[in-house]
Amino acid sequence: MAGVAWMWLWRPLLLLLWAASGPEAWNKGMGEPCEEHQECRSGCCVPNSLNPQRFCTAQTFFQHCSPWHKPNDYQCDHHWECQSNCCVQIGLGMMRACMPKTIFLQCVPWRKLKGDLCRSHHECLSQCCIRQVDSSPYRCTPRSGVLAQCLPQQ
Structure with a gap:
């Protein structure tokens, strides 16, 4: 019963505060x-x-x-600038960008996109760094096939 009485005492005060702040x-x-x-x-x-x-x-x-805070993919210098609190180096230079976190709250590392030159699978977003033909350079390639394997495209 005391809780109900308390609510009735504060209600007019709250209405006055709301009205004083203006309708907008x-x-x-x-x-x-x-x-x-x-x-x-x-x-x-x-x-x-x-x-x-x-x-x-x-x-x-x-x-x-x-x-x-900056959303993902915006350029940053420090973790605190990003919504995700993850400012990650992208590429080989000094440039950094805001990146998302994994479900384990770790910063997702930046990865190269389809067609970018690469030296190993872990550099690529697709986790697939291969040559299309023997004389061509290694490039990031989407996974393909029924089992999503790292195969050269035909």
Whole structure:
């Protein structure tokens, strides 16, 4: 019974707070454009680093506004820049990009795509690095056949 009485005491106060913030406040969801924190249901409106526009984002466990993070495949320098918290070296140079995590929460390593030159199977997304003919260079090739084997294409 005491819990019900408590709810009736706080309800008018909550309605006053909501009314004071204006009818347009607290109506935008995650990812929607905003200008002020008050516009978002989460109370967090942060800038997108790739665009000066601000967007509604979630709050952390400690009720701080989560900063915007880069999605997968965007160039990065540090893990914390990425949504996945994985900034991985791509290719042989110094360039890095945001990559997803595996179900075991490990960063997925970058792999070469179909047609790229390679030296071993583990370099390729398809895990298949072969020559199409004896005189050609090794290239990443999609797996083929009933058993998805690493076979030269006919």
